[in-house]
Amino acid sequence: MSNLLSAENLDSRLLFAIPKKGRLYEKCLELLSGADIQFKRAHRLDVALVQNHNMALVFLPAADIPRFVGEGNVDLGITGQDMVQEAGLSSLISEELQLGFGKCSLQVQIPDPDSPYAKADCPRTVDDLVGKKVATSFDTLAGKYFAQIDAKVTEQRRKEGKLKEGESLKTEIEYVGGSVEAACALGLADGIVDLVESGETMRACGLTAIETLLTSQAVLIRPTTPHPRSDTSLISLITARLRGVIAAKRYVLCNYNIRKTALSEALVITPGRRAATVSPLEDPEWNAVSSMVLKAEVANIMDRLEAVGASDILIIGIDNCRV
Ligand SMILES: Nc1ncnc2c1ncn2[C@@H]1O[C@H](COP(=O)(O)OP(=O)(O)OP(=O)(O)O)[C@@H](O)[C@H]1O
Numbered sequence: 244m245s246n247l248l249s250a251e252n253l254d255s256r257l258l259f260a261i262p263k264k265g266r267l268y269e270k271c272l273e274l275l276s277g278a279d280i281q282f283k284r285a286h287r288l289d290v291a292l293v294q295n296h297n298m299a300l301v302f303l304p305a306a307d308i309p310r311f312v313g314e315g316n317v318d319l320g321i322t323g324q325d326m327v328q329e330a331g332l333s334s335l336i337s338e339e340l341q342l343g344f345g346k347c348s349l350q351v352q353i354p355d356p357d358s359p360y361a362k363a364d365c366p367r368t369v370d371d372l373v374g375k376k377v378a379t380s381f382d383t384l385a386g387k388y389f390a391q392i393d394a395k396v397t398e399q400r401r402k403e404g405k406l407k408e409g410e411s412l413k414t415e416i417e418y419v420g421g422s423v424e425a426a427c428a429l430g431l432a433d434g435i436v437d438l439v440e441s442g443e444t445m446r447a448c449g450l451t452a453i454e455t456l457l458t459s460q461a462v463l464i465r466p467t468t469p470h471p472r473s474d475t476s477l478i479s480l481i482t483a484r485l486r487g488v489i490a491a492k493r494y495v496l497c498n499y500n501i502r503k504t505a506l507s508e509a510l511v512i513t514p515g516r517r518a519a520t521v522s523p524l525e526d527p528e529w530n531a532v533s534s535m536v537l538k539a540e541v542a543n544i545m546d547r548l549e550a551v552g553a554s555d556i557l558i559i560g561i562d563n564c565r566v
């Protein structure tokens with residue numbers, strides 16, 4: 244049997260990096276299926292040849308994908324914006340598409356000072372963490388953030404005469420690979436910088452968030468300068484397909500009938516992505532309108548359409564689309 248990883252198998256193929264596990268994995272598989280990217284991932288193999296395109300999927304840790312994309316080893320990738328920022332390669336990476344899942348925030352968290360178990364001298368603000376220990380998997384971003392806070396607090400303390408010229412404060416950033424939320428309870432750190440989505444993990448660990456370093460979602464990325472080997476037309480095709488799948492998830496089609504006298508008011512409510520489709524009805528005083536609207540705004544839009552006299556308002560799900 245030929246080796247799947249051999250150069251002749253991969254050389255001519257477009258390489259698309261997908262997180263190999265974790266929070267983004269299942270959503271990525273759904274997205275690939277929606278875009279009809281067909282593949283079989285063999286047991287224990289992190290490369291899968293795509294059956295219906297000259298492409299291979301490469302399953303990598305989400306944290307490594309920005310480097311593989313930035314250095315041009317792969318042509319496309321999906322990862323979190325947080326990972327792109329942490330890799331510090333933003334100039335080499337172009338964000339093609341926000342995918343609308345994997346939404347979370349990178350936050351500074353401390354043991355809840357209002358908890359009955361809190362120590363009297365526990366930190367309450369980021370300034371209170373200066374000179375102490377902060378555990379994180381995002382040591383680059385946390386390091387940059389605390390370098391600024393350290394400089395600000397050092398300056399203040401000098402002015403107050405609490406620090407001599409030449410003396411400075413430095414927060415210690417302690418890298419941990421996972422389960423960062425346990426670091427304070429284990430005595431490893433005074434605060435952490437970690438991802439928060441629902442806040443469940445944070446609350447379960449008796450932590451509270453005091454600052455947000457960034458917000459993030461999953462993104463489709465590609466090298467700013469495509470590799471000479473890259474099939475740019477296939478990159479555009481895959482990007483367009485993924486854009487269609489994402490738009491279909493976010494939008495629904497809103498159809499309704501409206502008197503011509505109220506048409507302009509109704510079109511303000513449903514302007515459509517480019518423009519709404521307005522068709523004549525047999526009754527010359529009425530029009531039919533069809534317009535894409537954001538799923539999240541449907542209830543509000545229906546209320547407003549009814550208020551301007553629209554009738555037969557129908558909301559229709561979109562399976563897939565090109566926008
Ligand atoms: N709780 C969350 N909610 C939504 N998105 C998240 C959450 N945690 C992480 N993410 C997103 O998913 C990306 C990958 O995080 P994840 O923790 O799954 O990484 P991993 O280290 O590859 O997996 P694992 O934690 O299983 O080792 C993060 O960079 C972030 O963009």
Ligand SMILES: O=P(O)(O)OC[C@H]1O[C@H](OP(=O)(O)OP(=O)(O)O)[C@H](O)[C@@H]1O
Pocket residue numbers: 265266421422423424437438439440441442443444445
């Ligand atoms: O606010 P929440 O919805 O509770 O999500 C936040 C948690 O999710 C992530 O970890 P994950 O569960 O992916 O595992 P990890 O700690 O091994 O990275 C993150 O590191 C937090 O621990």
